[in-house]
Amino acid sequence: MSLINRLKECVKDVPDFPRPGILFKDIMPVFRNANLVHDTCNEMVQEIKKLNKGSVDAIVGIEARGFLLGPIMAQILGVPFVAVRKKGKLPRDCVSVKKKKVPTATLR
Numbered sequence: 001m002s003l004i005n006r007l008k009e010c011v012k013d014v015p016d017f018p019r020p021g022i023l024f025k026d027i028m029p030v031f032r033n034a035n036l037v038h039d040t041c042n043e044m045v046q047e048i049k050k051l052n053k054g055s056v057d058a059i060v061g062i063e064a065r066g067f068l069l070g071p072i073m074a075q076i077l078g079v080p081f082v083a084v085r086k087k088g089k090l091p092r093d094c095v096s097v098k099k100k101k102v103p104t105a106t107l108r
Contacts, residue, residue, distance in 0.1 A: 003039055010036065027065060041072045048073070058082050063089070 001009075007030065014024040030036055048056055060082045061070025067083060074081035087096065 003043055006036055007040065027068075031068070037069075037072070041069055041076060044069070045073050045076050048077075060084055 010027075010029045010033065012026040012029060014026050016022065017024040030040065048059075056077050056079050058080045059070050059074040059077065061067050062084045063086065070083075071081045
């Protein structure tokens with residue numbers, strides 16, 4: 001079975017969460033299968049290498065799902081992992097960037 005089909009089988013739809021009209025994709029069941037996590041990370045790493053012609057400086061993970069697979073991918077590539085959080089979630093000074101598409105959102 002293809003990786004995409006294996007993922008589709010594991011990822012569960014949760015309608016109307018966190019509010020009506022939203023279809024939440026629950027990826028937590030994927031983490032019950034170590035081989036699926038491994039294969040998923042390796043596939044994403046291969047795609048990243050293709051897009052960046054093999055040169056990758058770091059993996060950036062946006063909270064919270066990005067914190068799950070990002071560190072694994074960074075380890076495979078031998079590069080740092082950079083965690084990105086919403087404004088107000090970190091106690092120390094950090095670099096901030098305002099999102100262009102959502103002017104009220106600031107990532108740190």
